[in-house]
Structures are given as structure tokens and as C-alpha cells.
Amino acid sequence: MKTVNNCVLMAFIGAIALSYQSCKPKQVVLQPAAEVVERETPEERIVTETPKQQPQEAPTQRDPVAAEPPNYNFKNIQFEFDSSVLKTESYAILDQIAREIQKDPSARFIVNGHASIEGTAEYNMELSIDRANAVKLYLVNFGVRGDNLTVRGHGATKPVATNDTEAGRALNRRVEIKLVD
Template structure:
């Protein structure tokens, strides 16, 4: 799921992906998931950490509002510590502003 610069608001373009995730998650309600929030490298470490938690929390809210049990979701923030792309380019920074859903 992708986010705008300096924002914890889920992009509407991510809704179809989120809806697919909800469908898969509902297949086995006993499975727990971790929501890993991430940020690009702009801003301070403290700001990026808070932003990554805010992003993961936004995904959790979407999932809970779609019928996933909050008890099955753990929010974690990593700030800019786990990039998947180069933070020296805008394209890379866009890819790093994300939340990943993983089975626990």
C-alpha cells in the first residue's frame, strides 16, 4: 500500500489491493498479521518513525472497518530503516512510502 509524501492517508489507488488482502485474510480468521509501516528518508528519524506507525495504523483501520479482527493485527513502524528502493531518487522514495502485510 502506498502513501503520499509526509502523509499517513492511504492512497485511494491502494483500495483494490486492500480489498484483495481483506478477501484473503477472511479465509482463515485465526491467522495473525503484522503491518510493517515504512517511510522514505526525508525528515528526521523521529518523524519518519511516527509517520511509519501512522501509515500502518491507517491500514489497520481499513482492515478492521472491512471486518478483520483488530486482535489479529499488529502494527510496527520502521521509519526509513528498511528501504526497498534507492532514497536518492523520487521514484525510490515513492516505493519506500509503504505498508507491508505479513503473516506472523
């Protein structure tokens, strides 16, 4: 038993000795800096100076670049049935809307939320407000000033298509953004 303990002790000491060597700080090897050699130009190459031109005056005013006026003819943002979560295809439309709105930071807009006829009037009103707020939040996160956006919910009171067909109801689940005159 004593020999086993001695063997274990020796193995432990050996492991510590090896780990000590591996943990020892390494010496930093510095290489001498490279010599900078300046080249002399051959005497055969003589450069003659050309006469200097008088500096021309820089124009004091630039002609203003015609900025493209904003296009406030926005597409409607569509939503799924019974949801205020933006559809994936709405992101590209919202990005374009945000860029146009940012062209004139003083312009004010109304974000009108709408719903289809399914559900109660109170529920549709809340859903339309939630949809309008989802659009406003997206635009504000894009960099549009929230002060310039007013949210309104209309529920199912202003349909753009018939509520008798699913295609018509899908068109009524929307948010419209209009410029305040």
C-alpha cells in the same frame, strides 16, 4: 374607512371558508372485493395417474467443496509524501487483502509501516506507525479482527529502493503486511 375594514373582514371570512372546505376529511371510497371464480375442468379432460416412484434417499454427507487457500502474497500499500492518508488506488489492494485474511480467521499478521528518508528519524518513525495504523483501521472496518493485526513502524530503516531518486523514495513510502509464522 369602515367599508375598507368590512371588505377586509369579508375577504378573511371567505378565505377561512375556502380553507375549511379544503381541509375537510375526505370520504374513503371502498370498492367491493373482486369475485373469485373457480373454473371447472371439462369432463373430457380426464387425467390418469402415473405410478409414483419411490422416493430416493438423500445423501447423508456432502463432499466438501475445496475452499481456495488464502494467498498471503500481498502487494505493498503506497502513500503520498509526508502523509498517512491512503491513496485511492490502495483501496482495491486493501479489499483483496481483507478478503484473503478473512479466509483464515485464526491467522495473525504484522502490519509494517515504512517511510522514505526525508525528515527526521523520529518524525519518520511516527509517520510509519500512522501509516500502519491507517491500514489496520481500514482492514478492521472491512471486517478483519483487530486482534490478529500487530502494527509496527520502521521509519526509514528498511528501504526497498534507493532514497537517491524520487521513484525510489516513493517505493519506500509503504505498508507491508506479513503473515506471522
